[in-house]
Amino acid sequence: MKLLAIETSCDETAAAVVENGRRVCSSVVYTQIEEHKQYGGVVPEIASRRHTEHIHQVTAQALQDAACTLSEVDAIAVTAAPGLIGALLVGVNFAKGLALASHKPLVPVNHLRGHIAANYIAHPELQPPFLCLVVSGGHSHIIEVQDYTHFKVIGRTRDDAAGESFDKVARSIGFPYPGGVNMDKVSHLGDIHAYHFPHPKVDGSPYDFSFSGLKTNVINLVHNAGQKGVEIHRENLAASFGHTVATILCDKLFLAARDLGHRTIVVAGGVSANSQLRAMLTERCKQAGYALYLPPLNLCGDNAAMIGAQGYYELMAGNTADMELNAMATMPLDRSFAEMAKL
Ligand code: KG4
Numbered sequence: 279m280k281l282l283a284i285e286t287s288c289d290e291t292a293a294a295v296v297e298n299g300r301r302v303c304s305s306v307v308y309t310q311i312e313e314h315k316q317y318g319g320v321v322p323e324i325a326s327r328r329h330t331e332h333i334h335q336v337t338a339q340a341l342q343d344a345a346c347t348l349s350e351v352d353a354i355a356v357t358a359a360p361g362l363i364g365a366l367l368v369g370v371n372f373a374k375g376l377a378l379a380s381h382k383p384l385v386p387v388n389h390l391r392g393h394i395a396a397n398y399i400a401h402p403e404l405q406p407p408f409l410c411l412v413v414s415g416g417h418s419h420i421i422e423v424q425d426y427t428h429f430k431v432i433g434r435t436r437d438d439a440a441g442e443s444f445d446k447v448a449r450s451i452g453f454p455y456p457g458g459v460n461m462d463k464v465s466h467l468g469d470i471h472a473y474h475f476p477h478p479k480v481d482g483s484p485y486d487f488s489f490s491g492l493k494t495n496v497i498n499l500v501h502n503a504g505q506k507g508v509e510i511h512r513e514n515l516a517a518s519f520g521h522t523v524a525t526i527l528c529d530k531l532f533l534a535a536r537d538l539g540h541r542t543i544v545v546a547g548g549v550s551a552n553s554q555l556r557a558m559l560t561e562r563c564k565q566a567g568y569a570l571y572l573p574p575l576n577l578c579g580d581n582a583a584m585i586g587a588q589g590y591y592e593l594m595a596g597n598t599a600d601m602e603l604n605a606m607a608t609m610p611l612d613r614s615f616a617e618m619a620k621l
Pocket residue numbers: 288393413414415416417440441442444445456457458459462547548549550551552553578579580
């Protein structure tokens with residue numbers, strides 16, 4: 279079973295051909311980062327326009343690299359939620375056109391489910407059930423992956439996502455967008471104990487996160503230092519902040535794993551590329567005797583191969599859509615597109 283997959287939820291225009299959910303025949307990613315950098319973040323309208331300009335070429339390249347034609351693929355998978363609405367609509371409409379013209383099934387894919395599925399590509403032996411930490415620019419979740427298409431949300435952020443807090447703190451100390459990556463690059467030159475940041479208290483669920491207070495704390499520290507003419511040591515701040523975020527994520531994740539009896543831990547989303555988080559997870563999983571699965575760096579960020587991987591399992595579960603499929607800016611990860619359409 280070969281799927282042509284399309285991803286346009288944020289600032290990457292991507293297409294891929296994936297076989298049986300596990301083998302990547304081709305994967306093309308056109309990133310718009312350089313253009314958005316000058317504005318300090320993603321400008322939604324620019325993102326939509328660039329997707330519109332590049333989606334055809336990126337898709338044609340993915341088919342060519344996989345040495346197959348549209349008539350040879352078995353289905354068209356597309357990210358339909360969550361993400362920037364204008365950006366998603368470009369991919370959804372393009373995928374609909376392809377499905378209509380080729381008489382192939384159209385498979386809508388939740389972007390976050392796609393991030394989780396990146397691990398199926400990298401780790402052939404990995405199968406649900408497992409506990410997954412999903413950390414991206416817009417989301418931070420602890421998810422129980424019960425099977426390929428059934429998920430239970432165990433914990434979530436109450437405010438900012440982990441990646442968002444990295445980006446906002448990075449911006450306050452002058453790093454270009456996307457800040458998380460740039461903070462990570464210098465963090466190993468700094469001292470994790472140089473700055474002490476309090477861990478946020480979250481009422482209610484012990485598995486929920488909150489990053490907004492921590493982010494504000496750091497930004498206030500930077501502003502106060504600026505007013506007093508005190509220099510901020512960027513490497514130390516990057517190291518201390520990264521260490522704090524990694525500790526908060528790991529503490530909640532390992533608490534959930536212990537309470538729910540999971541011994542297989544999977545990590546997904548852009549922030550799973552963070553070296554401090556990867557090191558801490560590796561160390562703590564080793565201590566606890568848990569199996570740890572991390573996506574390789576080239577599959578941490580947005581790509582269409584992961585959408586093709588999840589799309590295969592959605593197709594197997596009969597989760598296809600008709601030509602009325604619409605994109606959604608937000609969507610709970612544990613709901614199907616069919617359920618959402620009925621609401
Ligand atoms: O999953 P992703 O590519 O896009 C979304 O679905 O949001 O995640 C992007 C986020 C950005 O906030 C980016 O700064 C963050 O992931 N990120 C990192 C690193 N690489 C990407 N944050 C910390 N350390 C990294 N190495």
